[in-house]
Amino acid sequence: MNVVVCVKQIPDPAAPQRLDPETKTLVREGKLILDDSDAYGVEMGLQLAEQAGGGEVTLVSMAPGGETSGLRTALAMGAAKAILVSDDALKGSDALATAKVLAKAIERAQPDLVIAATESTDGYTGTMPVQLAELLGLPSVTFAKKVSVGDGAVQVQRQTEAGYDEVQCPLPAVVTVTAGVVEPRYPSFKGIMAAKNKPVDQLTVAELGIDASQVGLAGAGQEVTEVEDAEARSGGQIVVDEGEGFQQVVQFLEQLKLV
Amino acid sequence: MSIERVWVVAELAAGNPVGTVLELLTQARATGTTVEAVSWGPDVAKAAGELGNFGATKVYDVGDIGEALPGGPVAGAIAELVKGGTVPDVILVPTTYDGRDIAGRLSAMLDLPVITNVVGLRVDGDEVSSEHGLFGGAKVARARFTGARPWIFLVRAKSFAAEASGGGAPEVVAAPAPDLGARNAAQVKARHVEEQSGPKLDEADVVVSGGRGLGGAEHYAMIEELAKLLKGAAGASRAIVDAGWVPYSHQVGQTGKTVKPTLYIACGISGATQHLVGMKGSKNIVAINKDQDAPIFSVADLGIVGDVHKVVPKLIEALKSRS
Numbered sequence: 175m176n177v178v179v180c181v182k183q184i185p186d187p188a189a190p191q192r193l194d195p196e197t198k199t200l201v202r203e204g205k206l207i208l209d210d211s212d213a214y215g216v217e218m219g220l221q222l223a224e225q226a227g228g229g230e231v232t233l234v235s236m237a238p239g240g241e242t243s244g245l246r247t248a249l250a251m252g253a254a255k256a257i258l259v260s261d262d263a264l265k266g267s268d269a270l271a272t273a274k275v276l277a278k279a280i281e282r283a284q285p286d287l288v289i290a291a292t293e294s295t296d297g298y299t300g301t302m303p304v305q306l307a308e309l310l311g312l313p314s315v316t317f318a319k320k321v322s323v324g325d326g327a328v329q330v331q332r333q334t335e336a337g338y339d340e341v342q343c344p345l346p347a348v349v350t351v352t353a354g355v356v357e358p359r360y361p362s363f364k365g366i367m368a369a370k371n372k373p374v375d376q377l378t379v380a381e382l383g384i385d386a387s388q389v390g391l392a393g394a395g396q397e398v399t400e401v402e403d404a405e406a407r408s409g410g411q412i413v414v415d416e417g418e419g420f421q422q423v424v425q426f427l428e429q430l431k432l433v
Numbered sequence: 434m435s436i437e438r439v440w441v442v443a444e445l446a447a448g449n450p451v452g453t454v455l456e457l458l459t460q461a462r463a464t465g466t467t468v469e470a471v472s473w474g475p476d477v478a479k480a481a482g483e484l485g486n487f488g489a490t491k492v493y494d495v496g497d498i499g500e501a502l503p504g505g506p507v508a509g510a511i512a513e514l515v516k517g518g519t520v521p522d523v524i525l526v527p528t529t530y531d532g533r534d535i536a537g538r539l540s541a542m543l544d545l546p547v548i549t550n551v552v553g554l555r556v557d558g559d560e561v562s563s564e565h566g567l568f569g570g571a572k573v574a575r576a577r578f579t580g581a582r583p584w585i586f587l588v589r590a591k592s593f594a595a596e597a598s599g600g601g602a603p604e605v606v607a608a609p610a611p612d613l614g615a616r617n618a619a620q621v622k623a624r625h626v627e628e629q630s631g632p633k634l635d636e637a638d639v640v641v642s643g644g645r646g647l648g649g650a651e652h653y654a655m656i657e658e659l660a661k662l663l664k665g666a667a668g669a670s671r672a673i674v675d676a677g678w679v680p681y682s683h684q685v686g687q688t689g690k691t692v693k694p695t696l697y698i699a700c701g702i703s704g705a706t707q708h709l710v711g712m713k714g715s716k717n718i719v720a721i722n723k724d725q726d727a728p729i730f731s732v733a734d735l736g737i738v739g740d741v742h743k744v745v746p747k748l749i750e751a752l753k754s755r756s
């Protein structure tokens with residue numbers, strides 16, 4: 175079984191984030207890393223391909239500046255190869271434009287299953303994978319907390335408001351996985367070395383046959399108009415507990431008439 | 434020109450509109466002149482009265498979708514209406530599991546973008562701009578559409594207060610889903626409902642949440658006990674949901690629930706931006722954390738720098754001895 179895993183490469187979320195003063199979009203430059211949310215998808219893809227007794231995992235990513243650091247991490251985990259779409263025309267693309275680009279790239283890989291995360295750490299629109307499924311003409315099952323494959327179908331425990339649903343879906347399909355669905359492996363030294371020589375196929379928008387006016391800021395169809403500081407919630411009273419700290423909480427509850 | 438027609442995607446649960454739908458209907462009345470709803474499932478006729486009571490004058494009924502997931506069929510039905518010439522100016526979709534699927538499918542079907550994670554809307558003549566929290570709510574961004582309508586907004590729970598308009602029963606018209614072929618092939622085989630006692634997390638007046646600082650799954654019991662004593666609900670950070678200590682339904686934050694209780698008590702939670710967005714709107718916040726530099730203290734009205742294993746049991750004893 176061949177699996178495509180969508181992986182987003184993002185600026186380190188631990189580093190301070192910054193907005194472009196002109197476009198007011200998040201600045202995504204410099205070294206990018208594998209979005210933590212996608213490490214689960216990579217692991218899931220590897221496990222499912224293994225369980226199916228063959229096939230490989232192909233990574234698909236859209237990122238600026240020919241960035242491959244995040245892809246190398248996922249290749250080191252065990253993915254076989256990667257398709258990277260990188261093009262200046264893509265700067266400022268919204269989720270729908272991203273879906274159009276990734277759909278074209280994924281069509282080349284002809285996978286049985288496409289995996290993405292429920293939402294990315296930096297964009298968190300959570301809509302890209304479903305837009306992608308629609309463009310590919312595929313069914314989708316979002317919010318998977320357990321996934322297995324068999325008999326040409328994928329079985330998913332899908333998170334719901336009340337608990338979870340057991341969903342069955344014929345392949346090919348798009349599945350989005352939640353954090354914690356599996357435990358991502360750490361790349362081994364051997365894996366890291368092997369990743370250096372794994373193929374990364376880099377493509378431009380034109381090579382995918384996409385009209386540049388459809389993507390990037392030009393094709394976004396939405397814009398950020400202003401950014402201001404939120405009304406700050408001022409920190410209140412801080413008490414160091416020396417055994418009687420709970421009394422402060424009791425008094426606070428009394429003031430609120432909750433006890 | 435102003436904003437004329439606003440549609441609300443009206444998800445139902447156990448025959449009633451989910452809370453966010455009532456919030457969106459209320460906001461829709463302030464956004465446009467005509468408010469209509471799109472709903473699905475076997476209970477639409479039953480729920481129509483409540484949708485009317487919150488301002489919907491018409492309900493498009495997609496009908497019973499059987500065991501299909503709603504994303505495809507509901508988006509398909511809306512896309513049919515739009516392509517047939519019934520074009521709303523704005524579509525408001527609740528940020529729920531199914532709402533996100535519907536918005537995503539619809540966006541691709543109509544080739545129109547979606548603005549997500551909306552927490553506020555402002556109408557200026559024929560302009561609608563949305564409000565978003567950035568960096569865990571430290572900044573507020575405004576966004577708007579620059580292209581064709583309908584403008585699709587995915588709105589987070591608790592962004593608006595729900596208020597009935599006292600409207601009468603709406604007209605219910607059938608708006609069946611088209612045949613989507615393979616795109617609609619996913620089928621629900623079984624539904625599992627997790628046990629829940631006490632008030633619901635997103636409706637409770639008091640929420641007591643625990644994080645990794647509890648040190649182990651077995652210590653979550655004290656969070657539940659404190660919540661129960663305060664007639665509240667027990668919440669959690671994602672760290673302990675991912676670790677499997679508590680079910681996902683307890684998660685507060687960006688990928689979990691948004692809560693706005695009278696009181697939120699955070700125990701052993703660091704206060705990562707993704708957690709803060711889900712609880713910063715609480716009227717009062719108490720934080721208990723042993724690290725005085727934990728970011729949670731920056732939003733707390735009362736911060737106790739201390740060990741949860743010492744402070745919380747004493748608090749529980751004190752509350753018990755009063756009742």
Ligand SMILES: Cc1cc2nc3c(=O)[nH]c(=O)nc-3n(C[C@H](O)[C@H](O)[C@H](O)COP(=O)(O)OP(=O)(O)OC[C@H]3O[C@@H](n4cnc5c(N)ncnc54)[C@H](O)[C@@H]3O)c2cc1C
Pocket residue numbers: 210211293294295296298643644645646647669670671672673684685686687688689690700701702703704705706707708711721722723724727739740741742
């Ligand atoms: C895309 C994305 C979405 C996310 N969505 C969410 C979300 O919806 N909700 C959410 O909560 N998180 C979310 N997160 C995760 C978030 O970034 C944090 O990792 C998480 O909130 C941390 O949980 P925590 O505070 O329990 O754990 P930690 O950050 O590990 O904090 C534990 C705290 O406990 C304190 N502590 C330790 N021992 C004690 C003790 N004995 N007594 C008192 N205090 C103690 C420590 O000082 C520390 O501050 C998301 C992350 C991403 C990338």
Ligand SMILES: Nc1ncnc2c1ncn2[C@@H]1O[C@H](COP(=O)(O)O)[C@@H](O)[C@H]1O
Pocket residue numbers: 180181182183209211212215234235236237269272276289290291292293294295297298299300301302303
């Ligand atoms: N540029 C991208 N390249 C590859 N995958 C992506 C990209 N953007 C989004 N995705 C995938 O779609 C998921 C949801 O993204 P988002 O819509 O930004 O929340 C991500 O977690 C990734 O799995």
